[in-house]
Amino acid sequence: MAALKIYSAEFKASCGAVEQFLKPTLPEVAIVGRSNVGKSSTINCLVNHKGLAKVGKTPGKTQTINFFQIETNGPRFMLVDLPGYGFAKVPDRVQQQWAPLIETFFKTRGNLRGVILLIDSRRxxxxxxxxxxxxxxxxxxxxxxATKADKVPRGKRSGALRELQKGLGIQEGPTFLSAYTGEGKHQVLSQLRDLLGT
Ligand SMILES: Nc1nc2c(ncn2[C@@H]2O[C@H](COP(=O)(O)OP(=O)(O)OP(=O)(O)O)[C@@H](O)[C@H]2O)c(=O)[nH]1
Ligand SMILES: [Mg+2]
Structure with missing residues (x-):
């Protein structure tokens, strides 16, 4: 399966409330995962644009829904960076806003083609x-x-894969990706093409 070729990515909007969501005009793919798992870094890696999505040293960097318009050799689509979940230190107020915001997003985006769910390769x-x-x-x-694959030495990959599958209760995948080295990028872009239905 050929990988999707990405030509350009443009930041379109940052939304902290449901009323601010963009009109759903393009197919969308959302990226979700725990705070600090590497969502913003993954977006930057996939679209070859280092500074596009803001990367943080402290978890909870992205607390709004960010829309990026992507031009490709296939369909034009919207890549959506969702705020991370599961970080205990973010204030309750933020946690309380998170669930309804994401839930509304999932339930109201008729153009949502799929979700890229990121898991840390190590746990x-x-x-x-x-x-x-x-x-x-x-x-x-x-x-x-599975993000930050560079943190799992090759010799430990099959063990790590089994752990991830057992932990998530799945038989296939995840795909290992490193935003640092680019490992796995081609595979992820092929799967993205499938997700977009082309
Ligand atoms: N070793 C390694 N570190 C990574 C990789 N991707 C991201 N990181 C680091 O992980 C930290 C979090 O990265 P982000 O991309 O900001 O993660 P995020 O999921 O967007 O985080 P929030 O927006 O806070 O939810 C940063 O310090 C990154 O440099 C990777 O592939 N390998
Ligand atoms: Mg982020």
Whole structure:
């Protein structure tokens, strides 16, 4: 399967409230995952644009829904960076805003083609399992990606893969990706093409 070629990415909007959501005009793919798992870095890696999505040293950097318009050799689409979940230190106020914001997003975007769910290659947490079952329950197509693959030496890959599969209760995937080295990028872009239905 050929990988999707990405030509350009343009930041379109940052939304902290449902009323600010962009009109759903293009197919959309959302990126979700725990705070600090590497969502913004993954976006930058996939679109070859280092400074596009803001990367943070402290978890909870992205607290709004950010829309990026992507031009490709296939369909034009919107890549959507969702705020991270499961970080205990973010104030309650933020946690309380998170769930309704994401839920509304999932339930109202008729143009949502799928979700890229990011998991840290090194560990699965309860919040990840919860996210997987929530997305399944909503019947949203999902692609699982294990981030920071550079942190797992080659010799430990098959063990790490088994752990991830066991932890998430899945038989196939996730795909290992490193935003630092670019490992796995081609595979993720091929799966993205499938998700977009081309
Ligand atoms: N080693 C390694 N570190 C990474 C990789 N991707 C991201 N990081 C680091 O992980 C931290 C978090 O990255 P972000 O991309 O900001 O993560 P995020 O999921 O967008 O975080 P929030 O917006 O806070 O939810 C940063 O310090 C990154 O440099 C990777 O592939 N390998
Ligand atoms: Mg982020």
């Amino acid at each position: 699965v947490q309860d919040s990840d399992r919860d996210m997987v079952s929530w997305v399944k329950q909503l019947n949203i197509p999902m692609m699982l990606v």
